[in-house]
Amino acid sequence: MRMSQFYLPTLKETPAEAEIVSHQLMLRAGLIRKLASGIYSYLPLGVRVLQKIENIIREEMVRAGAQEVFLPLLHPAELWKESGRWYDMGPEMMRVKDRKDHDFCIGPTHEEVITDLVRNEVRSYKQLPLNLFQIQTKVRDEIRPRFGVMRSREFIMKDGYSFDLDEKGLDETYQKMFEAYTRIFERIGLEFRAVEADTGAIGGKSSHEFMVLAESGEDAIAYCEDCEYAANLELAQSEISIKEEYEELKDLEKISTPNIKSIKDLEKFFDLDGCKMIKTLLYVAGDTMVAALVRGCDELNEVKLRNHLGVANIRMATDEEIIEKTGAPAGFVGPVGLKNIRIIADPLVMRIKNGVTGANEADYHYRNVNPGRDFTVAEEDVVDLRTVQEGEACVHCGKPLRIARGIEVGHIFKLGTKYSEAMGATILDENGKERPMIMGCYGIGVTRIIGAAIEQNHDENGIIWPMPIAPFHVIILPIGKDDQIMEVAEDIYEKLIAQGIEAVLDDRKERPGVKFNDADLIGIPIRVTIGNRGLKENVVEVKYRDTGEEVKVEVDKIVEFIVDEVRSRLS
Amino acid sequence: MRMSQFYLPTLKETPAEAEIVSHQLMLRAGLIRKLASGIYSYLPLGVRVLQKIENIIREEMVRAGAQEVFLPLLHPAELWKESGRWYDMGPEMMRVKDRKDHDFCIGPTHEEVITDLVRNEVRSYKQLPLNLFQIQTKVRDEIRPRFGVMRSREFIMKDGYSFDLDEKGLDETYQKMFEAYTRIFERIGLEFRAVEADTGAIGGKSSHEFMVLAESGEDAIAYCEDCEYAANLELAQSEISIKEEYEELKDLEKISTPNIKSIKDLEKFFDLDGCKMIKTLLYVAGDTMVAALVRGCDELNEVKLRNHLGVANIRMATDEEIIEKTGAPAGFVGPVGLKNIRIIADPLVMRIKNGVTGANEADYHYRNVNPGRDFTVAEEDVVDLRTVQEGEACVHCGKPLRIARGIEVGHIFKLGTKYSEAMGATILDENGKERPMIMGCYGIGVTRIIGAAIEQNHDENGIIWPMPIAPFHVIILPIGKDDQIMEVAEDIYEKLIAQGIEAVLDDRKERPGVKFNDADLIGIPIRVTIGNRGLKENVVEVKYRDTGEEVKVEVDKIVEFIVDEVRSRLS
Numbered sequence A, B: 001m002r003m004s005q006f007y008l009p010t011l012k013e014t015p016a017e018a019e020i021v022s023h024q025l026m027l028r029a030g031l032i033r034k035l036a037s038g039i040y041s042y043l044p045l046g047v048r049v050l051q052k053i054e055n056i057i058r059e060e061m062v063r064a065g066a067q068e069v070f071l072p073l074l075h076p077a078e079l080w081k082e083s084g085r086w087y088d089m090g091p092e093m094m095r096v097k098d099r100k101d102h103d104f105c106i107g108p109t110h111e112e113v114i115t116d117l118v119r120n121e122v123r124s125y126k127q128l129p130l131n132l133f134q135i136q137t138k139v140r141d142e143i144r145p146r147f148g149v150m151r152s153r154e155f156i157m158k159d160g161y162s163f164d165l166d167e168k169g170l171d172e173t174y175q176k177m178f179e180a181y182t183r184i185f186e187r188i189g190l191e192f193r194a195v196e197a198d199t200g201a202i203g204g205k206s207s208h209e210f211m212v213l214a215e216s217g218e219d220a221i222a223y224c225e226d227c228e229y230a231a232n233l234e235l236a237q238s239e240i241s242i243k244e245e246y247e248e249l250k251d252l253e254k255i256s257t258p259n260i261k262s263i264k265d266l267e268k269f270f271d272l273d274g275c276k277m278i279k280t281l282l283y284v285a286g287d288t289m290v291a292a293l294v295r296g297c298d299e300l301n302e303v304k305l306r307n308h309l310g311v312a313n314i315r316m317a318t319d320e321e322i323i324e325k326t327g328a329p330a331g332f333v334g335p336v337g338l339k340n341i342r343i344i345a346d347p348l349v350m351r352i353k354n355g356v357t358g359a360n361e362a363d364y365h366y367r368n369v370n371p372g373r374d375f376t377v378a379e380e381d382v383v384d385l386r387t388v389q390e391g392e393a394c395v396h397c398g399k400p401l402r403i404a405r406g407i408e409v410g411h412i413f414k415l416g417t418k419y420s421e422a423m424g425a426t427i428l429d430e431n432g433k434e435r436p437m438i439m440g441c442y443g444i445g446v447t448r449i450i451g452a453a454i455e456q457n458h459d460e461n462g463i464i465w466p467m468p469i470a471p472f473h474v475i476i477l478p479i480g481k482d483d484q485i486m487e488v489a490e491d492i493y494e495k496l497i498a499q500g501i502e503a504v505l506d507d508r509k510e511r512p513g514v515k516f517n518d519a520d521l522i523g524i525p526i527r528v529t530i531g532n533r534g535l536k537e538n539v540v541e542v543k544y545r546d547t548g549e550e551v552k553v554e555v556d557k558i559v560e561f562i563v564d565e566v567r568s569r570l571s
Helices: A021-028 A044-063 A077-083 A111-121 A167-188 A263-270 A302-309 A319-326 A418-422 A446-456 A483-498 A512-522 A532-536 A555-570 B021-028 B044-063 B077-083 B111-121 B167-188 B263-270 B302-309 B319-326 B418-422 B446-456 B483-498 B512-522 B532-536 B555-570
Strands: A032-036 A039-042 A074-076 A095-097 A103-106 A130-139 A154-164 A192-196 A206-213 A219-224 A230-232 A253-256 A278-285 A288-295 A342-345 A355-358 A364-369 A401-416 A426-428 A434-436 A438-445 A474-479 A503-505 A526-531 A539-544 A550-554 B032-036 B039-042 B074-076 B095-097 B103-106 B130-139 B154-164 B192-196 B206-213 B219-224 B230-232 B253-256 B278-285 B288-295 B342-345 B355-358 B364-369 B401-416 B426-428 B434-436 B438-445 B474-479 B503-505 B526-531 B539-544 B550-554
Touching (some): A021 A446, A032 B074, A039 A044, A044 A130, A044 A154, A044 A167, A044 A446, A074 A077, A074 B032, A095 B095, A111 A130, A111 A154, A111 A438, A111 B032, A154 A446, A167 A206, A167 A438, A192 A219, A192 A401, A206 A446, A263 A364, A278 A319, A288 A302, A401 A446, A438 A446, A474 A483, A474 A512, A483 A503, A483 A532, A483 A555, B021 B446, B039 B044, B044 B130, B044 B154, B044 B167, B044 B446, B074 B077, B077 B111, B077 B418, B111 B154, B111 B438, B167 B206, B167 B438, B192 B219, B192 B401, B206 B446, B263 B364, B278 B302, B278 B319, B288 B302, B302 B342, B401 B418, B418 B438, B438 B446, B474 B512, B483 B503, B483 B526, B483 B555, B532 B539, B539 B555
Parallel strands (some): A474 A503, A474 A526, B192 B230, B288 B342
Antiparallel strands (some): A032 A039, A095 A103, A130 A154, A154 A438, A192 A206, A206 A401, A219 A401, A253 A364, A278 A288, A355 A364, A401 A438, A426 A434, A539 A550, B032 B039, B074 B103, B192 B206, B206 B401, B219 B230, B219 B401, B253 B364, B278 B288, B426 B434, B526 B539, B539 B550
């Protein structure tokens, strides 16, 4: 490609609309342009990156035994009513009526459509396992689209769905997909971790997220320094050891604590560590209120609470609801004497001795609270509720956990029979018995990968593409006005193209500074600069975008040199 | 691919929902499944064909200097209001509101979005010409979706848009696209014609359609046997020679013609040829009524009438409107004494002598009607209004025209400044003067090509794919239970795959009849059958799907033979 003919509108200024660096660089390097909030057009440079990512995904999915399909955007409401999600999905699912007033949604995901397809075709266990995927635009009307392609309303996903006869089959398919995903992100050239994850609205039994590590990531993950344990912070567990010192149980006392309600203020007032306090948080799940107890030094993990309750959504109770139910404002609620509210407690709370908690009366707390004596919690409601913290011990090996931020680029789920049961996707097994197929689903945020790759690979001058997804492998910069310079550049360019190298020749009549800046901005891995000084010595200069390293290569050897460099970075 | 692992649900029965053969075969051969009216899922065999078509299109577009972009599905209403089409487009454009109540449409085409993109980036004539394309799902809520992927509500289009400084530039770009389209359809292996076409709702100055010739085509085209003239029948013109015999003009007479109103009945009643009758058809354009006159032996061409009127839509007047305006029911209307209605007449009507026409009174006709004497038509309203007929003379060379049916698979338009003016997409020219860019647009119905290819290439047993878009190049059929048969088959299969040939091995435990029928149904161009009888002579049998020709090839030479055959059919 000759840059003079390439549609590449780069920007010098950082657009005000972009908060994070990948969004800024995607706009500045001419990969995307915004059409509307969370809706982007991909320009030629962006399309090149997109297609490279798609091809790697496609190859690895096929290698793992999946077959490509292409499913519709518009889904009839009837299917989503069968699964129940027509009602469960909020406004992020866009709904539309056709000219005959039939209800459709614009597919935010395709479990219903694929389950319908397969239930109509597959009758016998002999036709299983079946693993189908597609690469397609999805629409989700995010409440707050942000970060460019990271959280957009229209995005490209690879979504795949597997159908197995039994759990064992699903386990095998899931493992194959896990390995395929690992290969995909390795091949793309990203630093990532697969972490145990929550199953959320998709449902199902277990799942893993593939997280690209980057400081701007919206997710936090905990991972073990030593073993393979890694989990989304929403789910992560740790081993907490507490010194069990003997302590005499003192009598419960009600203390006046005017306006003292934060843990910090209480620590000061009582001269007591937050880990000896019982934080009582009231949540609403459906139409019932529950009280969740964690230590004052811990953070409640809402996902753990929600999963324990087995509901799709929970929310914090409002001040009015709290007063109505407990008689006290938030900050003065506690489990002692709390009536008609189910209490769920973290195990560490149950080990507190002579602790402090709210007295369910404005401006009063109890001290010398002892769980079991002063209040009780049903055994099944003593469950892990806290968010793990950096340095706590790994539950598998005891080594310290680290906490990092990540961008979710892939997510795989064991769905089980959630959709096949609801929608009657059954098969006859070896004994002629009808049973629901066991499903898995496997997503990759294709467009989001572009953003994640840039978050992980950039410097102050621009993008630093990993070779496998770079829009071009090499950029050739002729610098100077001598005819010979452009002749040499053209010759190298033509020879590289002939060898299958994706080269771009900056043949624009621009100042050297503009060319150097643009080359850095668009992040081509290898730059070949051809100038007067070098040509006198019969050399050109090769510069690597990632390391900044520069080497001089003889003109006669440059083509072979580049071909070798590119191939070695692609394999 | 091993067929035992390929998701290929073929059907023995012809599905009742499918009217035309391509739709039937796409369902039977397991290419597509219906999700809702006019909305289809593509199964793996269909995806393979789709991607081959897409790749050919992509290659030829890039070769012709176009660059690939990827534009959003959801378009903000504001853009469509700028062009005026938010109001002009009917219910075929699906509209949707986001959670903030902003209006969007699901893109039926992308003139507005691309014009917005380019006007924000391109400022100088130096950045032109610019030619951008994408391959993407479009949504149009057809009033009567039919014929499977031929007229569906969701379909894949290649849509491209060009921007030039001046008309000369557009002419050159248009010619390049014309040639690229010609190469695309030639490479796909279709028999087609490029015909002059109406510009319809997209607007613009001139256009060509690319028509795949097939009896089931929804369009009719006229083409010259001898020269290159070809046009959609909506626009086609011909040279009509009429013997100008001397005939004395007789006096106008009003004749009672009770219940006689069809041309056929009139011919009998008056014993007069239909070519001497004046057919008067009343149309409504906007809020005015016009009368269109053609000879009784001709068909009125509504597109020619609409284009002459310069409006987007016309419709036939209702019976009530006709009676109110003329005093007579349809069938008894004529130009003589017709008041307050603009008359538009075909030139051949003006040459009728002593003709017959309605008297604007129920059950009465005039005879001896003479245009010019008994009624007049403004000179500018005497225009070609008739549909040409088979055998009439070509306007270029005088040779007979033929009429054929075609399926529109491509359409290119010279848009001119329709969108750039409405949306302010201007540039500064060499003299620093601001002027609107000159646009062209170029569409290919990607999914429709699959249907068109099948309409043109099938027999009673199934599809006959042209090699360049066949889902597989060759199918290997082991027939019989001897281990040696499967060993030979596997060996050939593996060697073909290694040579880059797309082979499918039918390793299913099915009866030979089932395998032969499926191979014919899915239409793989070359079949290699391996059986006991052949192996005794050390040969396998090659059968060509298109000609039915069979040849025996030695086992040792079969791989080389197939590689040569496939390559020769792909080049």
